Amino acid sequence: xxxxxxxxxxxxxxxxxxxxxxxxxxxxxxxxxxxxENGAGKSTLVRVLYGLVEPDRGxxxxxxxxxxxxxxxxALALGIGLVHQHFxxxxxxxxxxxxxxxxxxxxxxxxxxxxxLLERYQLGLDPDRPAGExxxxxxxxLEIVRALGRDVxxxxxxxxxxxxxxxxxxxxxxxxxxLREEGRTVLLIxxxxxxxxxxxxxxxxxxxxxxxxxREVAGLDAAQLGRFMLGEAPPPPGQPPQTQPGQVAxxxxxxxxxxxxxxxxxxxxxxxxxxxxxxxxxxxPLEQVLAGVRTLHSGSIELLCPPLALLSGERERTxxxxxxxxxxxxxxxxxxxxxxxxxxxxxxxxxxxMLQRFGIRARPELPARVLSGGNQQKLCVARALCxxxxxxxxxxxxxxxxxxxxxxxxEEIRSxxxxxxxxxxxxxxxxxxxxxxxxxxxxxxxxLLPLDPAHxxxxxxxxxxxxxxxx
Amino acid sequence: MRGWRSxxxxxxxxxxxxxxxGLLLLLLGADPLxxxxxxxxxxxxxxxxxxxxxxxxxxxxxxxxxxxxxxRCGVWNIGGEGQLYLGALAASALATRVLPxxxxxxxxxxxxxxxxxxxxLWGGIAAALRxxxxxxxxxxxxxxxxxxxxxxxxxxxGPLQEASGAYPQSDLFPLAAQLxxxxxxxxxxxxxxxALLLPAALWFGLFRTAAGLRLRAVGLAPEAARYAGIRPxxxxxxxxxxxxxxxxxxxxxxxxxxxxxxxxxxxxxxGFTAIAVALLARLHPLGVLPAAAFFAALSTGSGAMQRxxxxxxxxxxxxxxxxxxxxxxxxxxxxxx
Numbered sequence: 001x002x003x004x005x006x007x008x009x010x011x012x013x014x015x016x017x018x019x020x021x022x023x024x025x026x027x028x029x030x031x032x033x034x035x036x037e038n039g040a041g042k043s044t045l046v047r048v049l050y051g052l053v054e055p056d057r058g059x060x061x062x063x064x065x066x067x068x069x070x071x072x073x074x075a076l077a078l079g080i081g082l083v084h085q086h087f088x089x090x091x092x093x094x095x096x097x098x099x100x101x102x103x104x105x106x107x108x109x110x111x112x113x114x115x116x117l118l119e120r121y122q123l124g125l126d127p128d129r130p131a132g133e134x135x136x137x138x139x140x141x142l143e144i145v146r147a148l149g150r151d152v153x154x155x156x157x158x159x160x161x162x163x164x165x166x167x168x169x170x171x172x173x174x175x176x177x178x179l180r181e182e183g184r185t186v187l188l189i190x191x192x193x194x195x196x197x198x199x200x201x202x203x204x205x206x207x208x209x210x211x212x213x214x215r216e217v218a219g220l221d222a223a224q225l226g227r228f229m230l231g232e233a234p235p236p237p238g239q240p241p242q243t244q245p246g247q248v249a250x251x252x253x254x255x256x257x258x259x260x261x262x263x264x265x266x267x268x269x270x271x272x273x274x275x276x277x278x279x280x281x282x283x284x285p286l287e288q289v290l291a292g293v294r295t296l297h298s299g300s301i302e303l304l305c306p307p308l309a310l311l312s313g314e315r316e317r318t319x320x321x322x323x324x325x326x327x328x329x330x331x332x333x334x335x336x337x338x339x340x341x342x343x344x345x346x347x348x349x350x351x352x353x354m355l356q357r358f359g360i361r362a363r364p365e366l367p368a369r370v371l372s373g374g375n376q377q378k379l380c381v382a383r384a385l386c387x388x389x390x391x392x393x394x395x396x397x398x399x400x401x402x403x404x405x406x407x408x409x410x411e412e413i414r415s416x417x418x419x420x421x422x423x424x425x426x427x428x429x430x431x432x433x434x435x436x437x438x439x440x441x442x443x444x445x446x447x448l449l450p451l452d453p454a455h456x457x458x459x460x461x462x463x464x465x466x467x468x469x470x471x
Numbered sequence: 472m473r474g475w476r477s478x479x480x481x482x483x484x485x486x487x488x489x490x491x492x493g494l495l496l497l498l499l500g501a502d503p504l505x506x507x508x509x510x511x512x513x514x515x516x517x518x519x520x521x522x523x524x525x526x527x528x529x530x531x532x533x534x535x536x537x538x539x540x541x542x543r544c545g546v547w548n549i550g551g552e553g554q555l556y557l558g559a560l561a562a563s564a565l566a567t568r569v570l571p572x573x574x575x576x577x578x579x580x581x582x583x584x585x586x587x588x589x590x591x592l593w594g595g596i597a598a599a600l601r602x603x604x605x606x607x608x609x610x611x612x613x614x615x616x617x618x619x620x621x622x623x624x625x626x627x628x629g630p631l632q633e634a635s636g637a638y639p640q641s642d643l644f645p646l647a648a649q650l651x652x653x654x655x656x657x658x659x660x661x662x663x664x665x666a667l668l669l670p671a672a673l674w675f676g677l678f679r680t681a682a683g684l685r686l687r688a689v690g691l692a693p694e695a696a697r698y699a700g701i702r703p704x705x706x707x708x709x710x711x712x713x714x715x716x717x718x719x720x721x722x723x724x725x726x727x728x729x730x731x732x733x734x735x736x737x738x739x740x741x742g743f744t745a746i747a748v749a750l751l752a753r754l755h756p757l758g759v760l761p762a763a764a765f766f767a768a769l770s771t772g773s774g775a776m777q778r779x780x781x782x783x784x785x786x787x788x789x790x791x792x793x794x795x796x797x798x799x800x801x802x803x804x805x806x807x808x
Binding site: 291293307310312317318319320321322323324328331332333334335336337338339340341342344383 | 679680681682684685687688691692694695696697698699700701702
């Protein structure tokens, strides 16, 4: 019997059709993978299930009863829980308090219930420890147990492994198969084809808002899954640019600030220094220090090849001015440093050039808000690259981009490097770090661990991500 | 579509407010159409009424432009009233004490410019407090209003009081420090021409220059602007100087073009009504012109409405309040989605 079914679901957001008749059927006690490129409609589908998005058309059935899920509260009551990629609890409250947030009963009873949950799932967490002190992986398990505490029958996990190091991923996956033994259903959204083929029972692949296929995973390999996602064979991974590093363009000496415990780096013109690591180990603070919005406690930053262009990782807050026109957003960096008139015709002309070069189909006089997330990201990249920077700091430059967009942006970064720009890449995507970095270092607890050039491989980076090999 | 919306929304706000006022007048037992007719007549009915409206529009327009610019930049300058008074004070000090004997050709420009600079200075204090000490400009500009009023009170009771010492007011400005009248009018000063040119000039500045783009970017998304290389603090200082300067200019024009001297209660709340003007205009420089005319007409027409239709003049204040509430709640440009 089907436990949860979405049938023929349509959802349109302004200019984009996120879902165009998508179907999803989940059976009891299975681990079901939901695969698809960015923008394929995965998160919209999940948000429909969790009551965050109301579909335009289509049907949701639970245990063969048609239902209309109106809110997350309603979804939980129906036994559907969603675990976000990032910790959504209250950092200042204890583990036990977080587990029992929103539940009724006396303090003592809630504490006891929390301890019992922790016991049952063998989390090995101190119930009285503030949740904010936990490591990212521990916070994630806490989130999952919190959902299980609400007795959900279907647990949805949104790219849970993106914030984990390789060995932590294995732990999580083992844990998830334990849940399957309990008779629960897990819906796993993922980009990682290997996880899917090793753990999941069945898979649904979405492409452009439609499900391409739903079938057993057994007998499928990663290459086949990739073809389902893209409709074609995935492009081969690129190589770091082959250039001769020139003079030092950016030098950081013993930089200490909140969240940074002594960053040393020397970046040369014509090279890409790629900084990997698990999110939350100093990437944000380093970006802010370079943007000049976080105060240095000590140390120095020397910019020897100005100007510095910053491609921020927090697009929503620090990327575009969404209410300004696309052409005005593109003109902002120039407008920051000069006086005088802006000719509408010149703005329009240069904007059209950039939009074409980056394959963004939109009228430049429209507000940036109308662009999809991926196109907004491309616009940010276009703006950072086109100002002729001496140093480019790019934080997760391909976040939210599909395969073609990712390849385009990486190629642009390579050719910018070849033309003599110094690039500091900060990325939580291991593949990106390996594909672009001439040199690689890994963030760990606010410091950088350099990677031995002889060992540019995943296993070695994975070790550094967990702090092994730290002096 | 966006363009239409920005014109229709303020008109809708006015329409709704008028209907609400009409219902209220019915409840009061008055004839709403007759009252509105009297209001219109009092504002535009004859030459005198029209000139009155134009005179009141001038300060509303200038201060309203300053408020609109500041709000666009995300700077909540509530200090238009104080900045206007400081402009009037500086202009009066220059005209009656410091430079009364300056050459006629220089005196008037110096008086007007001095008023604008004094207003800018008053705005600049709030800017310095915000940038230097993190004091919210909402608080500092409101409080500086009181300081400015007290400074004027002190001046007209003390150093600037007229030679005869009869009333708490300054001496009459020398003729060379008074603005000439527009030809063919009985009372309208030539400063109005300047005021009427400014909306277009500021529109150009806001939408066709690098500085205007910076200002709008900072107002919409300060962090995104910062990451694009703009320094929001600098824009904040600049916009408060301009905004204060425009209010100061309004004050200078009042004393040198309308009253001819400085006294307390010179303003009748122009600095506050100007906030409503800017909101009704949806912070658009060109929209400030009709919005200022609307509020000026309300205030000149209210007296006639009271006389002719026997409706208390305070109902006009009610109408103003309704327009402000409605335009602030749905006529303000939305910042997200």
